[in-house]
Amino acid sequence: MITLKQRGRAGLQFLGSLQQFSSSELRDQAEADYAAQPEAPALAAEWQAGDVRPHVWRERLERARDVVERSKAYRYNRFYQRFVAEQNFVRAIPAVEQRRKEWEALVEAKKPKDESRLKLDPQLPIPRWYEGVEWHLEPGGWDGYDLAMPMFMAGIGPHVFALGGYAAVDVNCDIRSQRKNVLSQFRRRDFRRIYEAGCGGATTLAVARQLFPQAELVGGDLSPALLKNGHFVSEMMNLGITFRQEDATQVAEADGSVDAVISYAVHHEMPPAVSAAMIREMFRIxxxxxxxxxxxxxxFRAVSPMQAVILDWDTDNRAEPFFSAAAMANLAQMMRDAGFVDVEEYALEKRGYPWVTRGRKPA
Amino acid sequence: MSRTVDRPERSYLGQQELDDVVRMNTELMAELWILRDRVTVLEHLLEQKQLIDRKALSEFVPEGELAKELERERNALVAKVAGAPHQKHYDHASLAKQADVG
Structure with missing residues (x-):
């Protein structure tokens, strides 16, 4: 992997520090300010009512937001969150461009010899809900930048994201161990074939390779750029993962052909109706x-009103168009409706993240 | 796909101009850190090559011409930054004086 020049590295490390400060000291102060508001107990009681219709959530969230925004610490917290989200790309793109030649030489030298495990489909219809979204404020979205892989792996990933403190990811958490912990939520260990829906690259499946060394691993995603990156990593690390460009609501797997399905941080990036269709499709395979x-x-029902306001904020401020709709939906119910049994939902760490929903297809 | 992300039109701090000022301040903080990082790296590398002693650098007291140079630079910086809101006009004479600095 490449390393960034001093300016790029130090600039991104600054963003990491700013994000940490924003999501620890400012966040703690904002929570204390919120707790001191007279409306806080009534809002907390209201939140216990659980599932309600989206328009009721919207009305509740707006009332909670009005209370939360009284805090100066919160307003600065949100300002810095937005600033860092933009600056991740503003700083990382020039930094990685300075290493373009080195990166291209590395890609050429490590070019995968076996292309059979990468199946792209240029004719695949791209769903309208997905097209044109510049996820997380990344110019051009998932497929908009040919150096996205080194930008994340050498820049934003280690210097900013790894520190936590953005969206649902709590500050100072270990995003690598979280992934392993999530994969440990499978009840069985004897899987022969595992499918990841909306895999992006190889991040989750690389961890799956550690936990399930004998299993055949297959990942599907809409983004050809992310799949190519995943394939590059997989071949370089001898992970043997197969990547397919496909829509998670209609995948190229026969009925009953896989033993386990994982989806990691995908549902908040799709409309709830698509989530439900995807879960039905996973039940089929x-x-x-x-x-x-x-x-x-x-x-929203699983977190405090303040945390719900923070999650809701991402929808309009960090280019996550379906974040709020997903947080109003109920994945566990979608799984039951699809036919899953023994469905459970729970948080692995504080502030409700990672939130796990798991179930089993009847034997 | 536009490959262009728009800056937000909304204000996070209550007033767009305040957002602008804090945004400028935060950009400057980033630049300040990049410079401090670079100086620290520079000192480290020079020390590795036995060209400087970092302890001696911290203990060093500027004297004579160097002390005067630093004073001139420092005063000019203070006047430029602290004086910015009070600058009613500019003219050739005051601008020409700045040529002596830096």
């Missing part, structure tokens, strides 16, 4: 007795 584990940000 699972063998009897097979398992599905989902990890995503928590629903």
């Amino acid at each position: 699972l063998a009897p007795g097979g398992e599905m584990v989902i990890s995503d940000p928590p629903p």
Whole structure:
């Protein structure tokens, strides 16, 4: 992997520090300010009512937001969150461009010899909900930048994201161990074939390779750029993962052909109706007795009013168009409706993240 | 796909101009850190090559011409930054004086 020049590295490390400060000291102060507001107990009681319709959530969230925004610490917290989200790309793109030649030489030298495990489909219809979204404020979205992989792996990933403190990811958490912890939520360990829906690159499946060394691993995603990156990493690390460009609501797997399905941080990036269709499709491809584990940000009903306001903020301020809709939905109910049994949902760490929903297809 | 992300039109701090000022301040903080990082790296590398002693650098007291140079630079910086809101006009004479600095 390449390393950035001093200016690029130090600039991104600054953003990491600013994000940490914003999501620890300012966040703690904002929570204390919120707790001192006279409306806080009534809002907390209201939140216990659980599932309500989206328009009721919207009305509740707006009332909670009015209370939360009284805090100066909160307003600065949000300002810095937005600033860092933009600056991740403003600083990382020039930094990685300075290493373009080195990166291109590395890609050429490590070019995968076996292309059979990468199946792209240029004719695949791209769903309208997905097209044109510049996820997380990244110019051009997932497929908009040919150096996205080194930008994340050498820049934003280690210097900013790894520190936590953005969206549902709590500050100072270990995002690597979280992934391993999520994959450990499968009840069985004897899977022969595991499918990841909306895999992006190889991040989750590389961890799956450690926990399930004998299993055949397959990942599907809409983004050709992310799949190519995943394939590059997989071949370089001898992970043997197969990547397919496909829509998670209609995948190229026969009925009952996989033993386990994982989806990691995907549902908040799709409309709830698509989530439901995807879960039905995963039920179809699972063998009897097979398992599905989902990890995503928590629903509004599972977190405090203040945390819900913070999650809701991402929708309009960090280019996450479906974040709020997903947080109003109920993945566990979608799984039950699809036919899953033994469905459970719970948080692995504080502030509700990672939020796990898991179930089993009847044997 | 536009490959262009728009800056937010909304204000996070209550007033757009305040957002602008804090944004400028935060950009400057980033630049300040990059410079401090670079100086620290520079000192480290020079020390590794036995060209400087970092302890001696901290203990060093500027004297004579160097002390005067630093004073001139420092005063000019203070006057430029602290004086910015009070600058009613500019003219050739005051601008020409700045040529002596830096």
